[in-house]
Amino acid sequence: MNALLEAQSVGHSYAGGQLGCEDVSFRLYPGEVLGVVGESGSGKSTLLGCLSGMIEPSQGSVRFDAGGQGLRDVFSLSEPERRLLMRTDWGIVRQNPRDGLRMNVSAGGNVGERLMAVGARNYTEIRGEALDWLTRVEIPSGRIDDLPRTFSGGMQQRVQIARILVSKPRLVFMDEPTGGLDVSVQARLLDLLRGLVRDLGVAAVVVTHDLAVVRLLSDRLMVMRQGRVVESGLTDQVLDDPQHPYSQLLVSSVLQA
């Protein structure tokens, strides 16, 4: 099987020399879920930005296999090509649903818009599919015409997920997908994500500070500290038998993951 995404010595420094991340390399295969954990400021969001085409890394390369054509450098694509990729093969779940949704467009419209971006034109079909996806993320069908701002945070997050998954991406990036939600809502959202990732076979990179989230969702885990990956391996191995001093500290600081 060929890799879907490949990071090679990816590094990024912000203007002014602030280190974001450095020397990150890995390969992600179709259907695999990679978790990224680490302390605040360790470069997780920076890395996710580099991987998902939003931040051009100052070092290294990010390559993606669009439609089985072999790995191509994401940042050597033309701007329209990259935009198309972001709307079709990729989905980015933002920590704040407001960044991932159009707040002045109805829930159904938010989902339908992604379909139109990939060429759907039949209004009835688009609405039908939007409704189907909103139902899958447990949004009552009666709310399809409501604006996202009338929804709770957890519901907004679910609309965002429906919006992304409707175009059947092959790779989803998530930055703290359960951040800011209360615990019972987190649990439902996680169950939902896990089911969808399973059923659709999409690959994902999930950034979180919550070890229980990666225990549940990810096959593999990378632990980051000060911009670097200090340990990586099978999720359960890294959590049950962490090798690096920082991973040991991270695991021992939580009660039970």
Place this chain on the structure above:
Amino acid sequence: MTQNLLKLRVQNLHKTFTLHGRGGIELPVFQDVSFDVASGECVALVGSSGSGKSTLLRSLYANYLPSSGKILINHHGNWVDIASVEARTKLEIRRETIGYVSQFLRVIPRISSIDLVAEVAIAGGSPSEKAMEAAVGLLRRLNLPEHLWNVPPATFSGGEQQRVNIAMGLVRPYSILLLDEPTASLDAVNREAAIELILEAKKQGAAIVVICHDEIARDRLADRLFDVSQFKAAA
């Protein structure tokens, strides 16, 4: 014929935990452990509490990382060192070749018992209907009351949880089975049911490594004993 086919080869395995949080002290567990397990054979790990039986078994499942040595797994006829191969292959080996029953059940929360068992089969490639049938068959043979099938095991008794755990480990025809105290919290009737199932897997050619304090169960399952305390590394 298949009786002599090796499924698992452990070579010069060594495990030391380094506790960085406690000044980097080293906790040597075992060194230079080597043994082979063939198809249809069951080896019981023995040794005092803390001698490293579970650590060894977890290493065989790639849940713990050995400090050195090899763990060669016969994965579809190829020898693969599960200790050093890339993560993706470790997962593939777990899906397709090795079944593991941990000492205590630890599963994805909020999923019903029957789905937990069926999902293992589905992940290994069974169509969902077949997987569900297999799950039903196993839970029935393990006498898990039917009204519990649709309940997540979080609230189950120790013995009920352990039966879900056993069902998850036996639902696929794995060629290697790693069992950590599979019968520990079971009453006599359920212990018998579990032993029968494990013996059937063995007859079908599984290479089994088991930890089992209960001597009656151990005598029925194991062809030979492997004493882990003999390999205690100097501190």
